[in-house]
Structures are given as structure tokens and as C-alpha cells.
Amino acid sequence: MAAQWIKPSTRPDPIEDLVSGVDRYNPSNVSILEDYLYHQIRSEEYDLLANLAILKLYQFNPDLHNPDVVINILLKALAASPLPDFNLCISILDERTTPSSLDEPDPLPTTLPLLKVLQNLLYRCRFPAFWQTYNSEEFETLRDNYTVEVAGFENSIRQVAIRAVKATFTHITSQRLGSYLNLEGDALTAYVKQLAWAVDSATGNIVVPPNPDNQIEATVVQEQIKLPQLTKVISHAVKA
Known part of the structure; x- marks a missing residue:
């Protein structure tokens, strides 16, 4: 489990070289990592360390900050519950500086509280409440703009529930x-x-x-x- 967490079997060699060395903090590599994130979204793969590298680059270089990328990273981390992936991402976000150069309003301040609600319900294994909340009108924007783009999102949440059922x-x-x-x-x-x-x-x-x-x-x-x-x-x- 730990080995898969550190180095997923699906991680390509170029990404492995990038996240394992000092180049992970090179701002010019952020587009490579973002493309890899969208590959994860399309292919139902997951690589926490590569995604954390994106958040660290945003932290060091606020002008690179892309709120849509951040939300997608959090959605992928959400399905890793009860592992601490989501909170690891949040710990980096809490120290970030919101850039003032965004062309559109930053959706993160309104979306982040919704994601925290979902994460809390998952962590407490309140699965019926999770689905009721997730399917509510309040979360319609999250569903229509973000989770619909994440391949297998709902099935990945079901896997969280199945792990809890198998243990209980x-x-x-x-x-x-x-x-x-x-x-x-x-x-x-x-x-x-x-x-x-x-x-x-x-x-x-x-x-x-x-x-x-x-x-x-x-x-x-x-x-x-x-x-x-x-x-x-x-x-x-x-x-x-």
C-alpha cells in the first residue's frame, strides 16, 4: 500500500524522474504535471505525489495558480478516503496566496467548503448522507462543472464505501x-x-x-x- 502511494504502477518514467528530483520545483514543469493530472482524470488513475507537486509549485509561484486544477486535485484526493490525501492537499492550500491576476473570479473560495463537507462525511463513513448532500441542489455546480469531467468519480466513492463495508x-x-x-x-x-x-x-x-x-x-x-x-x-x- 505504501509503495503504491509513493510510486503508483501507472506513473510514467518521465513523471517519476520529475517528481523524484529537484525539477519538481521548477515552474517551467507545471504544465507537464497539469497535463498528467488531466490524464489521471480521464483514465481513472491517481498519483498523489505528482498532484502535491503542482500545489507546491502554485504555493511558490502564485501567478501560476489555476483554481480549476486545484479543484480537480481535491476531487481525486477525495476518493482516497480514509487516507489523509485530502488533508495533505488542504494543508498546502491554507498557506497559499490568492493571485489578483485571474481573468475570472476564483471558484475555490465557494467550492472548497463544499468539498470539505463531502470529505467529512466520507471520513465518518456517513455514506447515505454523502450521497444525499452530493446530489442536492447546493452541489449542482460542483457536479455540472467538475465531477462530471472526472471519469469514474462516483464509482471511486463507492469503492470507499466498499472498503468500509468489507472491514465492518x-x-x-x-x-x-x-x-x-x-x-x-x-x-x-x-x-x-x-x-x-x-x-x-x-x-x-x-x-x-x-x-x-x-x-x-x-x-x-x-x-x-x-x-x-x-x-x-x-x-x-x-x-x-
């Missing part, structure tokens, strides 16, 4: 799982089939495959403490 449940009702995934009927059935999860014929509940997180195993811890060791502890306690 051994069985789950179709209704509950559907509320977590914002799916119902044939769409939910097809998604469960894609996961290769079975359905309990007796209860109709969906069976979550066993994994180290959802299996309870008793662990016996045996302490090897000898009498001379206890004697030393007691003698020190008496002296104190």
Missing part, C-alpha cells in the same frame, strides 16, 4: 448496501455481482467475504513474568 460487516442487507452505494434494483444487483459477493438464500442478505478485518479471532497473550522481577518492582514501590 460479514452480512449486510441489500437496502443498507444500496444506501451506501447510491444504487438500487438491477444496478445494485449488477454491482454486487461484479464484486463476486454471494447472497444468502435463507435471509436474502449479501454475504461479505471473510477478510482479516471482519473476522473475530480470539488471541491469547501469555506474560512471562518471573518472581524475582516482581520482587524488584515491589521493592521499588515500597521505597517510593
Whole structure:
């Protein structure tokens, strides 16, 4: 997991050379990294370190700041929950200086609070509330202008929910799982089939495959403490 986080298998060699060396802070390379970000958006790939390099370049060079790029970076980081990717990006943004040379109003001040709301709901595993909020009228601009351009965005959010379900449940009702995934009927059935999860014929509940997180195993811890060791502890306690 850590290796994939540091160097995704999909990262091209030229990008690897760029983000691993001092050239990551060269302003002339920002367009290369931005093009790579849009490749991630189109291909459902994700490279946090390359995206953080863009934000650092914006921090050091405010005149390069592109709010649309920032929003797309945050959307990609959102789907990495519960990893700290989103907060890492925010920590850099909090120190940035908003340039006054933008041709159009900066959409980030109005969009960033919306993204923080979504991230908070995901982090707390409040998936039904996430979908209700995301599909609300207040978030229509975010959907129409940004997430519609991110290939597989909603499915990437469903993967966040699936990771939580796999770590928590051994069985789950179709209704509950559907509320977590914002799916119902044939769409939910097809998604469960894609996961290769079975359905309990007796209860109709969906069976979550066993994994180290959802299996309870008793662990016996045996302490090897000898009498001379206890004697030393007691003698020190008496002296104190």
C-alpha cells in the first residue's frame, strides 16, 4: 500500500524522474504535471505525489495558480478516503496566496467548503448522507462543472464505501448496501455481482467475504513474568 502511494504502477518514467528530483520545483514543469493530472482524470488513475507537486509549485509561484486544477486535485484526493490525501492537499492550500491576476473570479473560495463537507462525511463513513448532500441542489455546480469531467468519480466513492463495508460487516442487507452505494434494483444487483459477493438464500442478505478485518479471532497473550522481577518492582514501590 505504501509503495503504491509513493510510486503508483501507472506513473510514467518521465513523471517519476520529475517528481523524484529537484525539477519538481521548477515552474517551467507545471504544465507537464497539469497535463498528467488531466490524464489521471480521464483514465481513472491517481498519483498523489505528482498532484502535491503542482500545489507546491502554485504555493511558490502564485501567478501560476489555476483554481480549476486545484479543484480537480481535491476531487481525486477525495476518493482516497480514509487516507489523509485530502488533508495533505488542504494543508498546502491554507498557506497559499490568492493571485489578483485571474481573468475570472476564483471558484475555490465557494467550492472548497463544499468539498470539505463531502470529505467529512466520507471520513465518518456517513455514506447515505454523502450521497444525499452530493446530489442536492447546493452541489449542482460542483457536479455540472467538475465531477462530471472526472471519469469514474462516483464509482471511486463507492469503492470507499466498499472498503468500509468489507472491514465492518460479514452480512449486510441489500437496502443498507444500496444506501451506501447510491444504487438500487438491477444496478445494485449488477454491482454486487461484479464484486463476486454471494447472497444468502435463507435471509436474502449479501454475504461479505471473510477478510482479516471482519473476522473475530480470539488471541491469547501469555506474560512471562518471573518472581524475582516482581520482587524488584515491589521493592521499588515500597521505597517510593
